[in-house]
Amino acid sequence: MSEPLVRRLAIIGVGLIGGSLARALRVAGGVGEIVGCGRDEGQLVRAVELGIIDRYSTDPAEAVGGADGVVIGTPVGAMESILEAIRPHLADGAIITDVGSTKGSVVAAAHRVFGSRCPPGFVPGHPIAGTERNGVEASFAELFQRRRVILTPLPESDAGATAAVRAMWEKTGAVVETMTPQHHDEVFAATSHLPHLLAYSLVNTLATLDEKVEIFRYAAGGFRDFTRIASSNPRMWHDISLANRDALLKVMDRFEGDLHQMRQAIEAGDGDYLLEVFTRAKEARDCFVDKAEE
Ligand SMILES: NC(=O)C1=CN([C@@H]2O[C@H](COP(=O)(O)OP(=O)(O)OC[C@H]3O[C@@H](n4cnc5c(N)ncnc54)[C@H](O)[C@@H]3O)[C@@H](O)[C@H]2O)C=CC1
Numbered sequence: 001m002s003e004p005l006v007r008r009l010a011i012i013g014v015g016l017i018g019g020s021l022a023r024a025l026r027v028a029g030g031v032g033e034i035v036g037c038g039r040d041e042g043q044l045v046r047a048v049e050l051g052i053i054d055r056y057s058t059d060p061a062e063a064v065g066g067a068d069g070v071v072i073g074t075p076v077g078a079m080e081s082i083l084e085a086i087r088p089h090l091a092d093g094a095i096i097t098d099v100g101s102t103k104g105s106v107v108a109a110a111h112r113v114f115g116s117r118c119p120p121g122f123v124p125g126h127p128i129a130g131t132e133r134n135g136v137e138a139s140f141a142e143l144f145q146r147r148r149v150i151l152t153p154l155p156e157s158d159a160g161a162t163a164a165v166r167a168m169w170e171k172t173g174a175v176v177e178t179m180t181p182q183h184h185d186e187v188f189a190a191t192s193h194l195p196h197l198l199a200y201s202l203v204n205t206l207a208t209l210d211e212k213v214e215i216f217r218y219a220a221g222g223f224r225d226f227t228r229i230a231s232s233n234p235r236m237w238h239d240i241s242l243a244n245r246d247a248l249l250k251v252m253d254r255f256e257g258d259l260h261q262m263r264q265a266i267e268a269g270d271g272d273y274l275l276e277v278f279t280r281a282k283e284a285r286d287c288f289v290d291k292a293e294e
């Protein structure tokens with residue numbers, strides 16, 4: 001039998017993403033033992049029952065002992081304290097990665113913990129795949145198939161470590177790309193973080209209107225499509241919004257300006273402006289959907 005990619009993988013945060021990664025690697029046969037870690041012991045017991053992990057510890061320091069691979073799968077706001085807790089216990093040469101939706105904040109946290117040079121095995125990552133659900137029960141092995149995973153290696157990251165993290169994700173069926181943390185955060189502020197904030201904000205507005213029961217009763221399919229992501233985990237999005245502050249504020253300012261212009265066009269009865277915006281947006285989205293289905 002060939003050597004597994006990772007002999008012992010510690011996953012800290014066995015929820016939707018950590019659990020799906022463990023399931024996918026189990027199916028692909030890329031890993032020997034999987035040790036889970038988290039704060040919620042009930043979730044970890046469930047993960048063992050489901051066969052997703054082999055064993056668990058609620059102590060991150062203990063969980064990473066002897067692990068040649070470590071994946072941090074918690075909300076981004078928890079990552080600094082986890083890196084701090086595991087730092088003295090990491091095995092020599094261990095590969096360390098994460099799945100956080102923001103990358104600049106994770107890199108900054110790692111520098112605060114490790115100093116100006118992070119360990120050569122540290123290669124931050126972000127799978128561009130998920131759902132509005134959370135917790136280990138929501139995890140599934142196919143989540144990453146044909147989806148992108150972005151890696152943001154640091155100048156000091158070892159090429160072999162980057163290759164190992166890439167190989168791990170490719171085992172799950174994902175397509176791996178690399179970029180800088182800053183570019184990552186700008187792209188995902190626009191395509192993921194802003195849409196989540198808009199969905200939360202719209203549903204909040206409607207939920208606090210006096211006539212809200214009436215409004216939700218008559219909401220149609222478009223409302224459901226647009227607002228699915230407002231059912232996402234509030235704590236996770238709290239962390240992302242604060243962690244990607246600068247890029248998010250920039251794209252929010254741009255969006256506020258465009259929305260204001262649309263308001264003015266409606267007020268002025270400027271149908272040409274509306275048709276121009278709607279047509280350009282439809283073309284852009286149709287093109288994006290066609291490409292995504294290729
Ligand atoms: N939900 C999604 O669609 C996606 C999420 N992500 C990122 O993946 C990460 C995890 O998200 P999900 O799996 O959706 O969340 P989740 O809520 O399903 O799982 C997070 C897990 O981390 C554990 N946890 C939380 N704080 C902890 C701490 N201080 N110490 C140890 N364990 C802790 C929780 O008990 C839970 O088991 C986040 O950083 C998120 O930004 C990335 C891509 C998609």
Ligand SMILES: O=C(O)C(=O)Cc1ccc(O)cc1
Nearest residue numbers: 101127128129130131132229
């Ligand atoms: O539910 C959806 O459609 C998502 O967009 C999931 C998601 C959430 C956060 C990410 O960083 C990446 C993907």
